[in-house]
Amino acid sequence: MSLLQSVIAGMDSNWAEDATLYFQDELTEISLPDFAKSLSSRTLLQMYKLKYRTERRSNAEFMSPTGKVPVFRHSGALLTGFNDLVSYVNIKTKSLDSHLDDKARCDMNAYMAMVEGVLSNAEVYIAWNDSTVANEVTKPRYGSTYPWPLCQIIPYFKQKEMMKILSAQGWCDISQSEVCERVRRCCQALSVKLGNQQFFFGDQVTPLDALVFGHLFAIVTTVLPNNLLSSVIQDFDNLQELLRRINETYFTDEQVVSPKMHAKAKESR
Template identity: 30%
Template sequence: MGKTKERRLLKPDWQENHVYLVQFPRIKMIPSPSPYCLKLETWLRIADISYSNISNEFKHYSPKGQVPFIELNGRVFSDSNDIIDYLKKEAKNPDQRLSPQDNAHAEAIHALIENSIHWIYMYSRNRDAKWFFGPTGFGPHARGLKGTLMKIFGKMQMSKKIKAKVMANGIGKNTPAEVMQFAKDQLRALSVLLGDKDYFFGDIPTTVDATAFGHLAQLVYTPQFDPEVKKYMEQCTPNLVSFVERIKGRFWPDWHNATENLSLDSNWRR
């Protein structure tokens, strides 16, 4: 479990049993271009766990070098999956009703999303990451000399990291046509698993729904290497698009405030 003590907490005056979610600042396209930040925040909402957001200000990372991370009762917990597993045991578990077979299916769906579908938009970001620091990305947070340097060197650093990841995975060595076929295959498989259900295990959302939303929203709301990706989703896997809209409508009523005003306010039920 990724938990450690930090020399200095970002929230030293913490409240007991209150989650402090440290994540990247908001952008205008989507509450977070990080699928893991969006997944974890959506999961906290599904699980109905009280939390407060803290911006990492592009400089605060967990002891493992990760974002998101949480501070809870004076400790730091890293890795979105580890955080969710810990909170399911110590706080609330939206997966309680799932059978052992359901849990096995959830693991398979989780793997399809995070080990396959994830690489579709990572391939896109490897080909073009300029929007990350543009006006609809992190650009509004980059002001003055520091902001100018962040736009220049931040983009270079991010592009370098993304390229290293997609090349190590192998997808970066493929042609756009090959990746498009890969995308169709993976999205079709996920669409079949969802079927005509509101959520992957019926009418009540679980952890895997937060995972799916965190990643699928990146495909729907951020630029892709080929417009055909979104067109394919709309025409051939419309249930996935409806799923994203359903989660957004139910658990992100503050979407406009988060994206237009770049608000990290966590009082989403108001």
């Protein structure tokens, strides 16, 4: 049993009313990678039909024990990361993948690892390594809540941190065309897996559907000076149909706010 499972096992199995997902404001602060992660987690909770609140917090990153967003708080638990949230809700309620056999579950986990390894890195690359997007969009938004000169200094160090992560993953020095090719291969694999089905494993959703929706929807709806990734995804009709289906099914009562990254970030205080 993992540490996370041990903590959960000692808690009340009922779903408490204080369930809250914290992330930055989409219209003024959040970056593309963080929007994708936050939306994946929101979609997962929507698919489980669990009650939760969302709170936009400028300090969401610093509330996190890992420095990552979104942050999920529930009944004494504080979690970050999509996989930890999946583990948590699976213990609290019936899992979304309970209808899958062992082989299908292994396949699902492999596709999820591919999405995390490709789409997450591509989002970080565009947000922080593309000089136009980084200088005109990501850094001004990331620094928008800080006074001068911190609004310049803190984004500078955040960019260095993100570049180290990209370098460790082998994504730092590749060209934009190679990034697009990696995203295309990832989308091609997802498109083949989806085929003509409603969802990736038939007519029932799984965590893979939530994860893919969060990343692809974030990419195609976020307006950036560089929309190369969005152009790649638009070549796959069945993936676009999947986005429409999930959006209309699970966000009928809760609007998905997509960052308009071309808009001027909030003025520094």
